[in-house]
Amino acid sequence: MPLSTILVVLLILMLVGVGPYWGYSTAWGYGPSGLVGLLLLVVLILMLLGRI
Structure with a gap:
């Protein structure tokens, strides 16, 4: 799995978590x-x- 996909998944999880x-x-x-x-x-x- 590419690093960019992992980064996007982590950012989405963070977005849900900081509401x-x-x-x-x-x-x-x-x-x-x-x-x-x-x-x-x-x-x-x-x-x-x-770029990523």
Whole structure:
């Protein structure tokens, strides 16, 4: 399995994990998930361009 596929799967799992689902994390808003989503978008674009 290529390294880029593993990276995308890990980023997707991180995106699911940082959502504000629990009581203590509701004050965080969508900042953490937005950051991981942005990283996922950058990695996907780099994969499509053939850079990774």
